[in-house]
Amino acid sequence: MSFFNRRGIFLQKLGPSVVDPDEVLVSMQFALKESVNDENGVSTDKLLDSTIFIASSYDGGESFSLGNAKDVDGDGDIDADDKARLLALAKAYANIVNP
Numbered sequence: 096m097s098f099f100n101r102r103g104i105f106l107q108k109l110g111p112s113v114v115d116p117d118e119v120l121v122s123m124q125f126a127l128k129e130s131v132n133d134e135n136g137v138s139t140d141k142l143l144d145s146t147i148f149i150a151s152s153y154d155g156g157e158s159f160s161l162g163n164a165k166d167v168d169g170d171g172d173i174d175a176d177d178k179a180r181l182l183a184l185a186k187a188y189a190n191i192v193n194p
Contacts, residue, residue: 101128106188111155119152121159121185125167150185159185 102125109120126142133139150159164178 102126103128104184106184108189115153117153117155119156119159119189121150121152121189123148123150123181123184123188148181150182152185152189156186156189159189161185 105122105124105126107122109122110118112118124145124147126145129141129143130138131141146165148161148163150161152159159182161178161181164173164181166173167177167180170176
């Protein structure tokens, strides 16, 4: 997130693990940033409306599954398009070698 854009997505890739070398988890956190100044003028950033999704793969990142979704495309409903966008984001991020 930057000074000009309050929206942000934090991505984290977990795995593979020793127990399951084909397991890959991608954590996706969507949030809004709010900067506030205290009485001393010190700026503090807070995350608002934070939502976390975990996409899981058990085939080395070839395909992912997602338990829950929310309206990420802004059309007013939670449907297969929202889930497809989140899964595509997870797969794209899992395939980046050096983020």
